[in-house]
Amino acid sequence: MAEDRESLFGNDLRLLESGGVVDILPDYGGDLALAEGNENIAQALTMRLLVRRGELAALGWPTYGSRLHELIGGPNNRRTHVILMAHARHAIEQDPRVSKVNGVEAHVIPGERDVVRLEMEIQLITENNPLNLVFDVRLGTT
Numbered sequence: 001m002a003e004d005r006e007s008l009f010g011n012d013l014r015l016l017e018s019g020g021v022v023d024i025l026p027d028y029g030g031d032l033a034l035a036e037g038n039e040n041i042a043q044a045l046t047m048r049l050l051v052r053r054g055e056l057a058a059l060g061w062p063t064y065g066s067r068l069h070e071l072i073g074g075p076n077n078r079r080t081h082v083i084l085m086a087h088a089r090h091a092i093e094q095d096p097r098v099s100k101v102n103g104v105e106a107h108v109i110p111g112e113r114d115v116v117r118l119e120m121e122i123q124l125i126t127e128n129n130p131l132n133l134v135f136d137v138r139l140g141t142t
Contacts, residue, residue, distance in 0.1 A: 052065050052066070052067075064094070066087050067090075071084055071139060080116070084106055085118065104118060115137065118134070
C-alpha cells in the first residue's frame, strides 16, 4: 500500500513557505530535499492555493491556482470568509488526486485581525481517511 501511495501522490522538491516567499530546501547531505507521499500532496494543494489563478497561463496551465488573492485588502467579515471558502474549495477540487472536499471552515486567528485560517477536510482518491489541510490567508495589503 505504501508503494501505491508513493506512485499516486508522487514526489517533488520540498518547499518552505515563509513570509510570502517559497524556497527549496536542502536535505542533510546537501542535495535537494524531496516531499513524498502525503507530504507531497499537502504541499501541492498548498501551492495551488498560493498561486494566483492564471499566473501560470504562459506555461500552459491557465486554470491552475486560486482566486484567494482577490480578497486581499478586503474586510475580515463573514461575507469575505464565505468567498474565501468557495475559492479554496474550487481550487482544491481542480487537483485530479482529490475526490472531493468534505468541508471548509474559516476562522479568525485570535490576535491576528487580518488573518483568516481555512481548515479543509479533503477526500483523496483511493484513500479512506481524509487529509486535513490548514491554510492561512492574510487579508492585509500586499
